[in-house]
Amino acid sequence: MRPFAYSRPTDANSAVQALSAAASANSPVADAAIQALAGGTTLLDLMKLDVMRPSALVDINPLSDVWSAVNLDGGNLKLGALARMSDVAAHADIQKNYPVVADALKLAASPQIRNMASLGGNVLQRTRCTYFRDVSYENCNKRNPGSGCAAMDGFNRTHAVLGTSGQCIATYPGDFAQALIALNATVEIIGKSSARTVSFAELHRAPGNSPQIETTLMPGELISSFSIQGRWPRSTYFKVRDRQSYEFALSSAAIALEVQDGTIRDARIALGGVATVPWRARKAEGLLKGEKFDDALASQVAEAAFEDAVGSKHNAFKIALGKRVVARALHQAAAMEI
Ligand SMILES: Cc1cc2nc3c(=O)[nH]c(=O)nc-3n(C[C@H](O)[C@H](O)[C@H](O)COP(=O)(O)OP(=O)(O)OC[C@H]3O[C@@H](n4cnc5c(N)ncnc54)[C@H](O)[C@@H]3O)c2cc1C
Ligand code: SF4
Numbered sequence: 503m504r505p506f507a508y509s510r511p512t513d514a515n516s517a518v519q520a521l522s523a524a525a526s527a528n529s530p531v532a533d534a535a536i537q538a539l540a541g542g543t544t545l546l547d548l549m550k551l552d553v554m555r556p557s558a559l560v561d562i563n564p565l566s567d568v569w570s571a572v573n574l575d576g577g578n579l580k581l582g583a584l585a586r587m588s589d590v591a592a593h594a595d596i597q598k599n600y601p602v603v604a605d606a607l608k609l610a611a612s613p614q615i616r617n618m619a620s621l622g623g624n625v626l627q628r629t630r631c632t633y634f635r636d637v638s639y640e641n642c643n644k645r646n647p648g649s650g651c652a653a654m655d656g657f658n659r660t661h662a663v664l665g666t667s668g669q670c671i672a673t674y675p676g677d678f679a680q681a682l683i684a685l686n687a688t689v690e691i692i693g694k695s696s697a698r699t700v701s702f703a704e705l706h707r708a709p710g711n712s713p714q715i716e717t718t719l720m721p722g723e724l725i726s727s728f729s730i731q732g733r734w735p736r737s738t739y740f741k742v743r744d745r746q747s748y749e750f751a752l753s754s755a756a757i758a759l760e761v762q763d764g765t766i767r768d769a770r771i772a773l774g775g776v777a778t779v780p781w782r783a784r785k786a787e788g789l790l791k792g793e794k795f796d797d798a799l800a801s802q803v804a805e806a807a808f809e810d811a812v813g814s815k816h817n818a819f820k821i822a823l824g825k826r827v828v829a830r831a832l833h834q835a836a837a838m839e840i
Contacts, residue, residue: 503549503550503552504549504552504555506549506556506557506558506559507557507558507559508558508559508561509558509559509560509561510560510561510563510564511560511561511562511564512564512565513564513565514565514568514569514692514724514726517538517560517562517565517724518692518693518694518722518723518724519694520536520558520560521534521536521537521538521560521721521722521723521724522693522694522721522722523536523558529721530714530715530716531716531717531719531720531721531723532554532626532628532714532716532717533554533714534556534721534722535556535557535558536556536557536558536559536560537554537556537558537559537560538559538560538562538724539559539560539561539562539563540562540563540583540584540619540620540622540623541586541615541618541619541620541623542618542623543611543615543618543619543623544619544623544626544627544628545559545623548628548635551635551636551637552637553628553634553635553637553645562584562724563584565584566582566584568582569582569583569584569585569726569727570582570584570585570586570589570620571585572585572589572590572593572596574595574596574599577732577733578729578730578731578732579596579599579600579603579729579730579733580727580728580729580730581603581621581727581728581729581730582621582726582727583620583621583622583724583725583726583727583728584620584621584622585620585621586616586617586618586619586620586621587607587610587611587615587616587617587619587620587621587624587678588607588613588616588617590603590604590607590621591604591607591608591616592604598735599733599734599735600681600685600730600733600734600735600737601734601735601737601738601739601838602681602684602685602734602737602738602739602756602757602758603678603681603682603685603730603737605681605738605739606677606678606680606681606739606741606756607624607677607678607681609677609739609741609754610624610676610677610678611748612747612748621678621728622724622725624676624678624679625676625678625679625682625702625705625725625728626717626719626725627675627676628675628716629644629672629673629674629675630660630673630675630750631644631653631660631661631672631673632653632657633651633652633653633656634672639652640652643669643670643709643713643714644670644672644709644713644714644716645714647712647713647714651669651670651671653670653671653672653814654671654814655815657816658671658814658815658816658817659816659817660673660750660752660817661673661814661816661817662674662776662777662778662817663776663777663808663811663812663813663814663817663818663820663821663824664773664776664777664778664781664808664810664811664812665708665709665777665778665779665781666709666778666812667708667709667710667711667713667778669709669710669711669712669713670709670713670778671709671778671814672709672713672778673750673775673776673777673778674706674774674777674778674779674780674781675750675751675775676774676780677739677741677751677754677774679702679706679774679780680739680754680755680756680772680773680774680780680781681737681739681756681772682702682728682730682780683702683703683756683772683780683781683782684737684756684757684758684770684771684772684782685730685734685737685758685770686701686702686703686730686731686770687701687702687728687729687730688700688701688702688728688729689701689702689705689725689727689728690725690726690727690728690729691719691723691724691725691726692723692724692726693720693722693723693724694722697726699729700718702728702780703780703782704718705717705718705719706718706779706780707779708778708779709778734758734760734770735838735840736758736759736760736761736835736838736840737756737757737758737759737770737835738756738757738831738834738835738838739754739755739756739757739831740754740755740757740827740830740831740834741753741754741774741775742754742775742823742827743775750775751774751775752775752820752823753773753774753775753776753820753823753824753827754773754774754775754827755771755772755773755774755824755827755828755830755831755832756770756771756772756773756774756831757769757770757771757828757831757832757834757835758770758835759790759832759835759836761795761836764794765792765793765794766790766791766792766793766794766795767791767792768791769787769790769791770782770787771783771786771787771803771807771828771832773807773824773828775820775824776808776811776820776824783806783807783828785806785807785809786803786804786806786807786828787803789802789803789806790803790832795832795836800828800829800832800833801825801829803828803829803832804824804825804826804828804829804832805825807824807825807828808821808824808825808828811824
């Protein structure tokens with residue numbers, strides 16, 4: 503691990519000032535020389551692996567007093583970026599009104615990691631592609647732009663089948679992001695001179711020709727909170743992985759339904775473990791609206807969700823698996839007693 507400077511500002515203004523000190527508008531946020539430190543469960547791992555090499559860390563945990571709040575006022579939900587995964591997963595009102603949020607957090611990582619890890623750090627976690635995380639591999643367009651992609655001709659069993667490009671097929675690994683994108687969440691962001699709110703769907707960038715640029719955050723900016731309008735009691739997160747605990751998704755689905763008199767009025771589907779970014783399956787959702795739920799409809803929706811999927815040498819199984827995950831998650835949501 504390389505030496506780095508450490509600071510611990512006590513207010514948001516000082517934190518963004520400290521983060522902006524060496525910020526260059528042209529460099530990807532993940533490569534910035536100064537990084538925010540929340541739970542550290544991703545950042546410190548990547549520093550130890552020499553994948554990330556910041557020269558300074560700005561510890562934002564003193565902002566927790568304000569930024570770890572969970573607020574359900576007025577029928578909407580606001581989650582502070584420094585709220586811990588375990589606290590939000592265990593929150594009784596979230597379990598009741600937003601089960602997809604509680605489930606996605608509860609099924610992630612381990613209890614110890616969930617106790618440390620923040621929501622903001624969770625959505626910004628980086629891919630688990632082995633070639634990205636092992637610097638002995640030269641060819642990684644995400645870590646080393648223009649160097650090629652070792653995964654394309656290498657072992658790509660856990661890689662993405664949706665949203666890939668000729669430059670990168672790395673999977674977005676998080677779970678919580680699928681709940682956020684399904685529920686049309688927004689992200690509140692503060693920078694040195696202004697604050698802004700963006701749709702969560704605009705936070706992550708598909709790899710395209712520049713896989714090293716993973717988000718639309720600007721250097722020096724911090725996520726302060728996430729907001730969700732309305733309540734979604736009929737919602738669920740279903741995750742399939744190689745082992746039942748402490749493992750990333752091979753395939754997962756976040757589902758939210760609004761049903762009136764047996765007819766689906768609104769439907770949301772997001773896919774995890776199979777795409778390069780948090781993935782909303784909008785066309786598949788459209789097939790549910792105005793319909794009554796049954797087996798045939800679930801299969802049709804699942805087919806549509808993976809219509810554009812393209813497998814690589816070792817991961818084509820994710821297409822068949824993903825369809826089953828979507829159908830199973832839809833059944834789970836449709837059967838919920840509200
Ligand atoms: C063994 C293991 C298994 C795991 N399994 C899963 C899993 O199954 N599902 C899953 O979803 N996750 C999983 N994770 C990932 C884990 O959930 C993340 O490491 C964690 O959520 C990151 O949060 P953090 O607060 O520790 O982030 P940090 O490591 O502190 O930060 C991560 C990144 O986000 C930036 N950052 C942090 N907060 C902010 C902010 N407010 N604004 C702007 N930038 C910010 C940091 O600068 C850094 O670049 C696993 C991790 C490990 C180590
Ligand atoms: S899939 Fe992406 S992250 Fe993995 S080696 Fe290829 S370019 Fe790098």
